């Protein structure tokens with residue numbers, strides 16, 4: 001099946017009981033047994049739920065994996081992956097991660113004896129000097145990165161890592177969504193998603209998922225899903241299933257809008273650097289072109305001269321671009337990473353990757369692009 005068919009059909013069967021075409025919301029915590037241990041494969045809803053199973057099958061198909069495991073949030077999904085590690089193990093992660101991912105590794109897992117190296121992976125070779133035999137257990141990549149929109153060459157990193165040792169590679173694919181990029185096809189072992197973003201797509205649900213390449217990883221993560229219990233509810237699974245049905249249409253339109261907006265911003269006299277992987281002069285444009293179907297709908301930009309006050313003025317004067325955390329919804333959002341999504345990262349660390357106090361991030365939605373540009377134009381007149 002091609003992508004546009006998978007989003008609608010993969011893993012989705014009409015309900016065997018009634019023929020309902022859309023997956024029902026199985027709002028139950030437990031299931032009747034005929035005799036002790038004699039049941040239809042469902043015992044208790046932390047362990048199994050048919051709405052959740054349908055979503056997991058669908059996600060497996062979208063990322064070309066072996067299985068998928070859903071969690072109550074993107075960070076709960078990441079937490080389960082990090083629980084595959086033991087004290088003394090080391091992680092190598094790209095250095096401009098989602099703020100919450102950085103915080104989870106740094107403040108929750110480091111105290112348990114897991115060491116992390118946050119490094120610049122724009123040049124894949126940089127990883128070599130951090131790879132340690134028997135110590136490095138996980139490589140964590142996010143691409144495009146947040147909020148600098150750097151592109152990491154997934155294939156090149158996987159090649160280096162897999163040649164060195166048996167190390168797991170996970171890609172946080174939230175920013176791309178499975179429509180733009182499939183890391184398992186490029187050599188990764190796991191893909192992590194905040195389904196809250198493009199998969200759900202309507203800013204009405206918090207959820208996470210991991211898609212894995214092997215049965216062994218599927219078994220380990222399903223074990224943690226049940227043993228730890230950070231599972232999503234059936235209604236949320238339904239919402240994400242519904243969101244996914246238009247994923248390809250939404251992301252396609254959002255990417256088109258974003259490219260036009262990025263070009264508009266680049267020409268604007270009050271704007272400094274515009275970060276967007278679709279530009280030929282983006283340092284890893286070629287890699288983006290090779291590993292992504294399109295360049296995504298996230299843009300970040302600086303005000304010329306790095307004026308923090310002007311940035312704040314713009315942030316509070318758009319009308320269509322809503323000032324809010326998050327991304328990947330049908331509506332356009334504007335944000336200030338330094339004080340919002342990335343406030344949990346120390347300022348010194350932020351500045352190292354170019355995340356200045358005047359950096360603005362856009363999540364471009366699927367509205368009419370002319371209206372979106374007019375909205376930015378009016379806000380820019382204020383500075």
Ligand SMILES: *Cc1c(COP(=O)(O)O)cnc(C)c1O
Nearest residue numbers: 073074075098172174194196207
């Ligand atoms: C939002 C986000 C997360 C965290 O997901 P939640 O669903 O909010 O827990 C992780 N990674 C990236 C890239 C994100 O944007």
